Structure formats: structure tokens, C-alpha cells
Amino acid sequence: MNEAKQSSLDDPFAIFSQAISELSARQSFNLPAKLRQQLRSMQTSCPICACDFFHQSSIVVAQIVPVELGGPDDFSNCFLCCERCNRKRGTSDLLSMGDAFCSPTTAPPLPSHGRALGFSPTDLMQRRVELLARSANHWTPHTRNSMKSTVLKHLAKRWAEPRFRVFAHHSSDLALIGFARRSGDAKSFGVAKVLTKFQGARLALVGEAVSVYQVDPGRFLPLIWSLIELNALVVPVPLPSKDAVAPGSEWQDFWPDHVRSVAALRSRLRPGHASKFGELARCPDATRALSNKPDALRKRRKSAAKVETNRSQRLALYHQNRIKDALQDGACAVLEARLASLHDLKT
Structure with missing residues (x-):
């Protein structure tokens, strides 16, 4: 009996399921x-x-x-x-x-x-x-320079779906997604479970009121963002025997954070962090998607040629100024000697 109890305590799926049961209890409001x-x-x-x-x-x-x-x-x-x-x-x-x-x-x-x-x-x-x-909202895939109307338009599409709650754990070697029966309507859960299975997750544990899916850690973030876009409120569940994912620049350690204002969503500030401009004080911006249209490609090539021309002009001006300063300081003989030595090496 003690061995069975100890094995259940060491099982991450059982610990995760027990945590979901405790967190899914209805909160009192007086x-x-x-x-x-x-x-x-x-x-x-x-x-x-x-x-x-x-x-x-x-x-x-x-x-x-x-x-x-x-x-x-x-x-x-x-x-x-x-x-x-x-x-x-x-x-x-x-x-x-x-x-x-x-x-x-x-x-x-x-x-x-x-x-x-x-x-x-x-x-x-x-x-x-x-x-x-x-309310508590997740991040959006916009940048800090996005207009408020753009962020609200994106959130309006998210809020047009019924909000529900899912539970998640993410570590370097384990990623779990859990659903509790008292955390939303059946239709939303049906869509979320189909999406979870479509992302390659497998059913690891099923109970009377809780179901747990295991997903590959490399596919965890795409699945989480897909659930968020379905208007899911994701509740992070830490496991005592698992270490958190190391801080990264591609949302690895930012997905559990919730913010309660559109202004904070736009500024990318993490809750509970000082408003610094450091790497970990703000979540990363969305990756910029470049267009492949002919006009966009032509403009990029033209801009690259212009940048290269400006770089060459600045470099030539820099060398001219160095030669002028050397002539004024009487170091022309040194420069000529170095140029002669370089010429000798090439020949």
C-alpha cells in the first residue's frame, strides 16, 4: 500500500491531475x-x-x-x-x-x-x-509599436468565442495539457481537445472530471497559442520535480504571464516586473513577416543597394580623413612605408 502511494506521488501525471482538481474548485465571491x-x-x-x-x-x-x-x-x-x-x-x-x-x-x-x-x-x-x-489576458502577437485599435481588433476576434480554462505544464522534458469539466462549456472543450490531438498530443490520463494530454515539448508553444486564440485562459501548473524552462527570447518563459490591461499588452511589460528596457523585463516582439510580392522584393533590393552605397561612401570619407590627419601630424612617411610594405607583400 505504501509502495502504491509512493508511486502515485512520483507520477507526474497523477500530480498534475491532483493539482487540476484543486485549482478547478469554484472560487467563493461574497x-x-x-x-x-x-x-x-x-x-x-x-x-x-x-x-x-x-x-x-x-x-x-x-x-x-x-x-x-x-x-x-x-x-x-x-x-x-x-x-x-x-x-x-x-x-x-x-x-x-x-x-x-x-x-x-x-x-x-x-x-x-x-x-x-x-x-x-x-x-x-x-x-x-x-x-x-x-480581465486576465495573455499576450498578443503584436509589437510594441502596434496601435491600440489593432490590438483591440485582434482581441475582439478572440473574445467572440466562449472563454474557457485549461491547465498546462511546460518543462524541458515534459509538456502537459489538462482539461477540467467545471472550467467551461462542452462545445469549447470539444474544439480544444480536437485541436490538442491535431497538434500531436496523446491522452495520458482520463478521470471522472479531469483529462490530461501529453504533448512534445517542441510543439507546446504552438499548441498554447492556438488555445489562447480560442479564448482559453491557460493556468500554469508547476510540478515539484520539474525545473522551469530556461529564459529565452521566443516566448518560452513568457506564456504563463497574465496582464489585466490593454496598455500592458501593447507595452509588452511583464506583470510584477519593473518597467526597465532589459531583455527579461519585456516579452519579445512578434517576428516580422516580410512580403514576397514583386513590389516588396524590388523595394528591398533597392533599399539594400542604397545602404551599401552609403556604407562605401562613409568608408571612403573615413580613410580620406585619416590621410589628412596623418599629413597634418607629419606621419605621412609612416603611412607611405606601410603602403610600400603592403605592396611588397602582394607582389
Whole structure:
């Protein structure tokens, strides 16, 4: 019995599965009684099933973007719904809660702070996009010079899919991806698992509420970024017997970092790091993709020829200045002797 227990403690798959079970537990969220009463005065019906609160005995506080999916823990992220709808939804995204919530919309021009909050499905979907901009987000493949509108357009495509949560471990010799049943809707998990298998991962462990896939460490980063683009919130799971990947310049050690503002996404600053311009204080920029169109190739060749001409001109000017300085200092004989010696060596 002790040997079996020890073998389970040494098994990285069992440790990873146990960590997922602990991390996937639903987080408690307690709204103060004064704010709860304020919500009760602003809402009269459940926005999910449209039932009247007057006929409901149990009303609970729900979140537009659950904290398990990176949502902010504040009043603007709250609304009231009946207990049955809250139990049915769990920690799933609002996009998976029927036709009324299946059409994503644009964010309002102003944040919800300081203005009246709406609680219709359309209002909740508008606030969802606004809250996702303040939620825990991964990096984007843009550079620091990208415009804010470009980054938001890229994020809008990501947020048009229901957000879900996956668990991952990455070390030099082991890469694992895990899914928990209480971390999103079934449709999103189905797409994510198909994508995981398509990237060459194999099912290593399956349980009642947890499934673990093993992927080649060299294919881990492409898989992670594919899941992020599906609007997955990736939760890093360290293993006690595995060392972290050494710092690199191609996102090896940056993928677990989460940021909560679009400004930080654009500046590439890592959370918890000082705003320095060092290599490890910022995550790397995206690789620049050069066009292969004829016009782009012609411009690059023309630019390369111009650069080479300017380099030759600067080099000739440099040598002319050296000869002039030597003549002024009376070192012309030395230069002539060196040139003569070089000429003798060549002949």
C-alpha cells in the first residue's frame, strides 16, 4: 500500500491531475449586503430565463465574467439570477447560455463606472466585452509599436468565442495539457481537445472530471497559442520535480504571464516586473513577416543597394580623413612605408 502511494506521488501525471482538481474548485465571491441590496433594487427579473424575481425564493449573485476565467472582482461584474440558472451555468461563459447571449456585441464607448447599469442580455453582452478588456489576458502577437485599435481588433476576434480554462505544464522534458469539466462549456472543450490531438498530443490520463494530454515539448508553444486564440485562459501548473524552462527570447518563459490591461499588452511589460528596457523585463516582439510580392522584393533590393552605397561612401570619407590627419601630424612617411610594405607583400 505504501509502495502504491509512493508511486502515485512520483507520477507526474497523477500530480498534475491532483493539482487540476484543486485549482478547478469554484472560487467563493461574497458581495457586501449593501451592494447586494442595490442590485436587488436595479433588477426585477433573471436575465437568463426571464423569470420574475417576485416569484423566486432563491436569488444569487452571479458574475458576467467569472473570476475563474480571469474576470475582475468588482461590482460592475455582478448581476442577479435565479439559483437554477446559476447552477446550470456554473463557470461557463455567457456566450454558451442560449440564443439571447450567442451574438457578441461591441463594447460601449464609456466604461460602466459612474453610469446606470443595464441587465438585459444585450447590456450584459456589452459589459462582457468591456470586462474582458480588464480581465486576465495573455499576450498578443503584436509589437510594441502596434496601435491600440489593432490590438483591440485582434482581441475582439478572440473574445467572440466562449472563454474557457485549461491547465498546462511546460518543462524541458515534459509538456502537459489538462482539461477540467467545471472550467467551461462542452462545445469549447470539444474544439480544444480536437485541436490538442491535431497538434500531436496523446491522452495520458482520463478521470471522472479531469483529462490530461501529453504533448512534445517542441510543439507546446504552438499548441498554447492556438488555445489562447480560442479564448482559453491557460493556468500554469508547476510540478515539484520539474525545473522551469530556461529564459529565452521566443516566448518560452513568457506564456504563463497574465496582464489585466490593454496598455500592458501593447507595452509588452511583464506583470510584477519593473518597467526597465532589459531583455527579461519585456516579452519579445512578434517576428516580422516580410512580403514576397514583386513590389516588396524590388523595394528591398533597392533599399539594400542604397545602404551599401552609403556604407562605401562613409568608408571612403573615413580613410580620406585619416590621410589628412596623418599629413597634418607629419606621419605621412609612416603611412607611405606601410603602403610600400603592403605592396611588397602582394607582389
